[in-house]
Amino acid sequence: MLNIAVQQEDFDTLALYRQLTQDNIQDGAIVTFVGRVREFNQGHDIKAMALEHYPGMTEAVLRELAETAVERFAVNHISIVHRVGELRLADQIVFVGVSSPHRKDAFAACQWIMDTLKSSAPFWKKEITAQGTRWVTAD
Amino acid sequence: MLNIAVQQEDFDTLALYRQLTQDNIQDGAIVTFVGRVREFNQGHDIKAMALEHYPGMTEAVLRELAETAVERFAVNHISIVHRVGELRLADQIVFVGVSSPHRKDAFAACQWIMDTLKSSAPFWKKEITAQGTRWVTAD
């Protein structure tokens, strides 16, 4: 099962976790990552954040990430959900969950998806601070 | 926040996730691991599993794991829950969740805790198969 979604609305972590595990008796290891808007990004006091994306390409890149992860690691189910639009402090931004028969593959696949998403999925963050808005620059 | 529990009853993944993130605006990265009873362990058809432990030492080892992880990695909150007693196919066995300002620390800490738990926390699994019971041997 590959679940890919790009959406404005918040996601339900428990529902996504259940989707990975229900009717799944082959996978003993489930690793999830959730990224959230945190207090200090690059030294600025964040009030809110706006996430722009490239509609169409975003979904295609996330789907290809999931398909490649299934080839590279012993993982059976993958769920990737990324939000766009305006987000506030502590809001959830991204969910990546994987299930595998093996702990090491579950960790490796989840981390590889996040690392690759960060460098190749077409999202851009703009921070809204007391001083105005500014685009976040890549590391 | 360090949350450590050894218990017979099932755990609520969403409640544990919320405990890691509520009132927590410093940590943008949350990684969780859930281990479950899976269909085939060491080639046997599992009906159920019994988990024995060393009461007292178990809790002490898990607490020390969490304390060491806080020193070794940039993580702020850690939750470790491990079940004991009889478990059935697809039941949850263990939850490890960590929150960090940094994605890499969150992944590294969660994986380190699981690896070290596997080699040092005093739990022993007995498999109940159609052929009888057998102790699981370490890798």
Added chain:
Amino acid sequence: MLTVLFFGQLADILKCRSLSMPSQRITTVHDLLSILQDRDPKWADAFADDKLMMAVNQTLVEAKHPVRAGDEVAFFPPVTGG
């Protein structure tokens, strides 16, 4: 014709999110970049950034990648999602 898209800070700098242009004389993304840079000094600066990312038909590519009539070509700063 080509559809050309800009995202993130690049769109803000150019004050442009998309444009259509004839595909004659353009065989690679690099050719398209040269034409965009010739529009005015601000565009020249914006496209001189060697960290700029580019995609043809929604797949990341290098500047040497071929471009054909009907393609959707996008330019954007390094991505910052996740």
Added chain:
Amino acid sequence: MLTVLFFGQLADILKCRSLSMPSQRITTVHDLLSILQDRDPKWADAFADDKLMMAVNQTLVEAKHPVRAGDEVAFFPPVTGG
């Protein structure tokens, strides 16, 4: 006196989960191991396993670790939790 505990398959093999014994003549876990091995051939075999893990007062130790009156000493096979 010492409290001595056994877990997992080791407890099944020994048919014993715990025992109390005098701490005289015992200064290390290794001394205790020798006494346990001398009980009977089955015990000798069980404690000859070099993968056996041991703990004093609920902390993992090596066989050379000191043992004192009142200590809780535990022996068990490699752990298989998680």
